[in-house]
Amino acid sequence: MPDNPLAIVILAAGKGTRMDSDMAKVLHPLGQAPMLWHVLDTAMALEPARIVVVVGHDADAVAAAAEEHCPAVEIVRQDEQLGTGHAVRTAGPTLDGFEGRVMVLYGDTPFVAPETLEAMRDSTADVAILGFEAAEPGRYGRLILDGEAVDRIVEAKDASPEELAITLCNSGVVSAPGPLLFDLLSAVGNDNAAGEYYLTDIVGLARGRGLSTAAVICPEDETRGINSPAELAAAEAVFQARTRARLVADGVTMLAPDTVHFAFDTHVGRGAVLEPYLVFGPGVTVETGATIRAFSHLEGAHVSQGAIVGPYARLRPGAELAEDARIGNFVEVKAAEIGAGAKVNHLSYIGDATIGAGTNVGAGTVTCNYDGVMKHRTEIGERAFIGSNTMLVAPVRIGDEALTASGSVITEDVPDGALAVARGRQVNKPGLARRLMARLRDIKAGKG
Numbered sequence: 001m002p003d004n005p006l007a008i009v010i011l012a013a014g015k016g017t018r019m020d021s022d023m024a025k026v027l028h029p030l031g032q033a034p035m036l037w038h039v040l041d042t043a044m045a046l047e048p049a050r051i052v053v054v055v056g057h058d059a060d061a062v063a064a065a066a067e068e069h070c071p072a073v074e075i076v077r078q079d080e081q082l083g084t085g086h087a088v089r090t091a092g093p094t095l096d097g098f099e100g101r102v103m104v105l106y107g108d109t110p111f112v113a114p115e116t117l118e119a120m121r122d123s124t125a126d127v128a129i130l131g132f133e134a135a136e137p138g139r140y141g142r143l144i145l146d147g148e149a150v151d152r153i154v155e156a157k158d159a160s161p162e163e164l165a166i167t168l169c170n171s172g173v174v175s176a177p178g179p180l181l182f183d184l185l186s187a188v189g190n191d192n193a194a195g196e197y198y199l200t201d202i203v204g205l206a207r208g209r210g211l212s213t214a215a216v217i218c219p220e221d222e223t224r225g226i227n228s229p230a231e232l233a234a235a236e237a238v239f240q241a242r243t244r245a246r247l248v249a250d251g252v253t254m255l256a257p258d259t260v261h262f263a264f265d266t267h268v269g270r271g272a273v274l275e276p277y278l279v280f281g282p283g284v285t286v287e288t289g290a291t292i293r294a295f296s297h298l299e300g301a302h303v304s305q306g307a308i309v310g311p312y313a314r315l316r317p318g319a320e321l322a323e324d325a326r327i328g329n330f331v332e333v334k335a336a337e338i339g340a341g342a343k344v345n346h347l348s349y350i351g352d353a354t355i356g357a358g359t360n361v362g363a364g365t366v367t368c369n370y371d372g373v374m375k376h377r378t379e380i381g382e383r384a385f386i387g388s389n390t391m392l393v394a395p396v397r398i399g400d401e402a403l404t405a406s407g408s409v410i411t412e413d414v415p416d417g418a419l420a421v422a423r424g425r426q427v428n429k430p431g432l433a434r435r436l437m438a439r440l441r442d443i444k445a446g447k448g
Contacts, residue, residue: 004100004101004121005048005049005098005099005100005101006046006048006049006100006101006102006103006121007048007049007050007051007052007095007098007100007101007102007103007178008043008046008048008050008051008052008102008103008104008105009052009053009054009088009091009095009102009103009104009105010036010039010040010043010051010052010053010054010066010104010105010106010107011054011084011087011088011104011105011106011107012024012026012036012053012054012055012056012062012066012106012107012108013054013055013056013057013059013062013078013081013087014026014056014057014081014108015056015057015058015081016028016057016108016227018227018228019227019228019229019232020228020229021229022058023058023061024057024058024061024062025057025107025108025226025227026039026062026065026107026108027058027061027062027065028226028232030110030226030232030235030236030239030264031236031239031240031243031262031263031264032263032264032281032282033263033264033265033282034065034069035107035108035110035226035232035235036053036062036065036066036069036107037065037069037264038110038111038264039105039106039107039109039110039112040053040066040069040070040073041069041264042105042110042112042113042114042117043070043105044070045114046114046117046118046121048103049098049100050074050095050098051070051072051073051074052073052074052075052076052091052094052095053066053073053074053075053076053107054076054077054078054087054088054090054091055075055076055077055078056077056078056079056081056087057081059077062107063075074094076090076091076094077090078090082190082196082197083190083194083196083197083198083199084104084172084196084197084198084199084200085185085188085196085197085198085199085200085201085202086196086197087199088104088181088185088199089182089185089186089188089197092182092185095178095182098178099177099178099179100177100178101121101175101176101177101178102175102176102177102178102181103117103120103121103173103174103175104172104173104174104175104199105117105173106172106173106225108225108226108227109171109172109173109223109224109225109226110224110226110235110239111221111222111223111224111235111238112130112171112173112218112222112223113218113222116130116216116218116222117173119216120173120175120216121175123175123214123216124212124214125149125212125213125214126176126177126180126206126211126212126213127150127174127175127176127180127181127184127202127203127206127211127212127213127214128174128175128176128213128214128215128216129143129150129153129170129171129173129174129203129213129214129215129216130170130171130172130173130174130215130216130217130218130223131143131150131168131169131170131171131215131216131217131218132168132169132171132217132218132219132220132222132223133167133168133169133217133220134167134168134169134220135167135220137156137164137166137167137169138156139156139157140156140169140170141153141154141155141156141169141170141172141200142154142156142159142163142164142166142168142169142170143166143168143169143170143215144163144166145168145215146207148214149207149212149213149214150203150207150213150214150215151203151204151207151213152203152204152207153170153198153200153201153203153204155192155193155194155198155200157193157194158192158193168215168217169223170200171218171222171223172199172200174199174202176202176206180206180211181202184202184205184206185197185199185202187205188201188202188205189201221238224238239264240261240262243262243266244257244258244260244262247262247268250268250270251270251271252268252269252270252271252272252273252274253271253272253273253274254274255273255274255275255276256275256276256277259276259277259278260274260276260277260278260280261278261279261280262280263280263281263282263283263284264282265282265283265284266280266284266286267284267285267286268285268286269285269286269287269288269289269290269305270288271288271289272286272287272288272289272290272291272292273290273291273292274286274292275291275292275293275294275310275311276294276295277294277295278292278294278295278296278297278298279296279297279298280298280299281297281298281299281300282299282300283299283300283301283317284298284299284300284301284302284303284315285301285302285303286298286303287302287303287304287305287307288305289305289306290303290304290305290306290307290308290309291307291308291309292309292310293308293309293310293311293313294310294311294312295310295311295312296309296310296311296312296313296314296315297313297314297315298314298315298319299315299316299317300315300316300317300318300319301315301316301317301318301319301320301321301333302319302320302321303315303321304321304322304323304324304325304340305323305324306323306324307321307322307323307324307325307326307327308325308326308327309321309327310327310328310329311329312329312330313327313328313329313330313331313332313333314331314332314333315327315332315333316332316333316334316335316351317334317335318334318335318336319333319334319335319336319338320336320337320338321333321338322337322338322339322340322341322342322357323340323341324340324341325338325339325340325341325342325343326342326343326344326345327344327345328343328344328345328346329345329346329347330346330347331344331345331346331347331348331349331350332348332349332350332351333350333351334350334351334352335351335352335353335375336350336351336352336353336354336355336367337353337354337355338350338355339354339355339356339357339358339359339382340357340358341357341358342355342356342357342358342359342360342361343359343360343361344361344365345361345363346363347363347364348361348362348363348364348365348366349365349366349367350365350367350378351367351369351370351375352367352369352375352376352377352378352394353367353369353377353378353379353380353392353394354377354378354379354380355380356380356381356382356383356384356400357382357383358382358383359380359381359382359383359384359385359386360384360385360386361380361386362385362386362387362388362389362390362406363388363389364388364389364390365386365388365389365390365391365392366390366391366392367392367394368391368392368393368394369394375394376394376395377394377395378392378394378395378396378397378398379396379397379398380392380397380398381397381398381399381400381401381402381416382400382401383400383401384398384399384400384401384402384403385402385403385404386398386403386404387403387404387405387406387407387408388406388407389406389407390404390405390406390407390408390409390410391408391409391410392404392410393409393410393411396410396411396412396413396414397413397414398410398413398414398420399413399414399415399416399417399418400416400417401416401417402414402415402416402417402418402419402420403418403419403420404419404420404421404422405419405420405421405422405423407423408420408421408422408423409422409423410422
């Protein structure tokens with residue numbers, strides 16, 4: 001264990017009444033992932049020795065989400081929510097014997113930067129508080145300074161008019177040596193307007209013992225908390241704007257950035273081109289030099305270098321596009337590998353399939369992969385040509401350099417180099433079209 005081990009406690013027990021939702025507040029999506037995942041990512045960036053998440057409302061769902069994203073997380077239940085001090089104190093038994101520094105984060109405050117928390121970690125004060133200058137202090141607790149030290153923190157509901165005029169506010173994030181933190185918390189009472197145990201009271205207690213306190217200041221945007229649907233929408237806008245700016249700085253071309261929406265884990269390589277009106281769901285990687293054309297939706301997909309997707313394309317989970325593959329307009333791909341240089345240019349569904357390099361799939365092709373109970377795979381070899389409006393009834397294999405005639409329903413394997421024709425023989429009936437249409441017009445006119 002390093003000389004300065006760190007444990008991070010994330011408070012995620014609150015119901016979030018103002019969210020007006022049955023879902024726990026920290027599970028509401030930000031960038032198509034629970035906001036709690038963003039806080040966990042920040043915590044993991046500091047490489048702490050331990051991460052503890054305090055759960056309460058909808059505890060099982062919150063715990064499951066935390067463990068899904070960070071399997072090493074430790075879960076502590078706060079059955080009764082009696083304030084932030086009580087929540088952190090609940091983690092005390094789990095961290096009993098931990099001698100390093102403990103930092104407290106919040107599951108509904110996803111934008112605090114790792115660099116800011118590194119400054120908190122590096123503080124030499126016995127108790128470090130993360131503060132910010134608020135444009136509108138409102139309900140934030142105020143940091144009362146004594147020179148460079150934080151003398152105390154006053155909650156807005158308990159503050160005097162003079163204290164309410166202070167703009168230096170408390171983010172709630174604190175850092176202190178573990179044994180000291182929990183010792184101070186054991187002395188916190190609930191003699192306040194809310195009858196709660198405030199984590200912020202440890203500052204006054206520390207000062208009373210002659211211990212050092214200090215404020216680390218960060219931009220107000222980092223401390224943005226999410227407590228209502230309106231604040232969640234505003235946070236989503238912040239997340240999207242930050243992601244767009246980062247990708248443009250990394251060399252990604254976006255023709256209309258405000259129309260492109262990303263997930264929390266979207267990866268786009270330098271030199272890629274993103275046209276307007278795109279939606280990226282979770283699990284998408286777009287490599288260097290690929291192009292995603294307008295009005296496309298991607299989720300759980302990998303697009304290799306030089307590939308082109310869209311316009312109006314949908315890539316679903318398991319879509320794997322090799323170099324220079326082409327997926328065109330109104331094409332849907334799911335759980336399928338599209339080989340290098342292969343083309344599926346229009347109006348097709350490719351699901352549970354493998355398409356070899358250099359193969360061309362004609363318009364209106366469908367891999368019929370579902371029998372009503374199970375899914376089956378279609379295998380298409382290299383340099384094959386699938387004629388327009390071919391139905392490939394899986395499981396089926398089309399060989400290398402094979403060809404299917406347009407309008408075929410293929411139910412059997414096609415050998416390498418073979419031509420498969422699976423359609424009824426055409427029969428022409430001279431004059432029948434005119435006679436039939438005349439008869440139908442008579443019926444419509446009531447003459448029949």
